[in-house]
Amino acid sequence: MIRAYAVGQVRAAEASAMEDLFDGELMQRAALGLAEVAIARLSERAGGVAVLVGSGDNGGDVLYAAAHLARADHPVEVVLVGSHAHDGGVAAASGAGVSVLEWRGGEASPEVRAALAEADVVLDGITGIGGRPGLPEHLVALPELIGEDAYVIAVDLPSGADPAGRTWSETVYADETVTFSLTKPVHLLPPTEPATGLLTVVDIGVAEPSSPAVERLTHEDVARLWPVPGPDDDKYSRGVLGVVAGGELYTGAALMSVTAAVTAGVGMVRYVGPRHPTDLLRAAVPEAVFGVGRVQAWSIGSGLDVEQADEEQLAAARDALESDLPVLLDAGGLDLIDESRSAPTLLTPHAGELLRLARRLELADADDDQVRRTPVDVAQAVADRLDVTVLLKGAVTVVVPPTSAGLPIRSQSDGPSWLATAGAGDVLAGLAGALLASGLSPLDAGSLAALVHGVAADDANPGGPVRAMDVAHQLGRTVARLLSR
């Protein structure tokens, strides 16, 4: 499990570590760790380094690192971009022979442009956890001045990125981010993770706080969470999943959800739907049974058009929502909820569906951009209003429990971009539904399903395009592989 801590927790943990250290010791450790990473990366490149320095301690880190690099015989040019700079850091860098340039406003000078364009490695120390989202006016063009082949190392976090990971903004995009002891939400959450690149954690001796703000499951967590049957289990004790999905028009959604649930190893699947998808399922998934009956959880809504759904499907969905059973709502099923339930509930919208739902609940204004800019906030607002867990699908999938649960957000980024394909969501709904039926909480079911779904997509065709049905068929083998780690 990767755990990330909120800025306030990080500051408190750093303050507590510093009580036993001499002044500036943590910054010295950070600078040395950063310089070691930069030197390792420079061993694969020609050697010139440009260092961007902001006003705060993040700038201090990078200035001391610049001094280490210069002493290791790397040509280093520092560019001060803030209104002021860490005095000790500037003295250390200058003392080590680093040339110091300034770009505190307006256009960059030819010297600054040349330093940025020619550097093989750029160290970005403009903002760290004290940064506000966004780059200052004079630095908006900065990313374009950095040479295309330069390897950009962000210090603690990509400058301009929201440290809390909540708000999208203009940032410097890093190939690698070197952070210190503790991972922060900015490194894991959807609007900011893409700017982070490879995440390297350098230990500077700050102890982990007790309750993370964000978690990410790793492959090692699968064996701990996956419902592995024992000798006393039967198909009922392993969990029966009811699926209300697809219709006469969207027959594929039913096939993909049910196939995914069966392949993932649920005890049994009951499908409720009209004639055409039922006939297809009878032929394609002989393990499934049909019609309403006893289940341990429901997966409702993939490929379901509530306006045109048949009466049996709608009645089953409404009964499920009124029951005390866990329910997953996907796609069209999201139209069926407008108040909280007493049983575990997992919603699995993509960005467009989340916006529609938030608007229906009168949580979001008419700004189309809101989900793109603040995806976690919108998911959180829906989760809190309905007292449900919201799994927002995307390249980074975030699983947001209601605030009242007091649980961390989970964020998964396991799948290849090839997974952006029709039917992938139907597979996820069947897989996550199977995990709910086996007794997992919405948070565990959603995050574990997101992980396995992503890994299965890669396993199904490593490095290349993948169709959703192949992901569904791959699930059992991927689970076996992950369990055997």
Ligand SMILES: NC(=O)C1=CN([C@@H]2O[C@H](COP(=O)(O)OP(=O)(O)OC[C@H]3O[C@@H](n4cnc5c(N)ncnc54)[C@H](O)[C@@H]3O)[C@@H](O)[C@H]2O)[C@@H](O)CC1
């Ligand atoms: N506190 C500690 O014990 C340690 C802190 N360390 C470093 O210190 C950083 C935090 O330092 P600070 O609290 O000084 O904060 P930062 O250095 O992140 O930023 C604060 C400064 O940046 C300016 N600023 C804010 N938003 C900006 C923006 N969008 N664009 C440009 N400038 C902006 C502010 O005016 C302020 O001067 C950490 O991220 C880490 O890199 C490390 O040295 C390790 C130890």
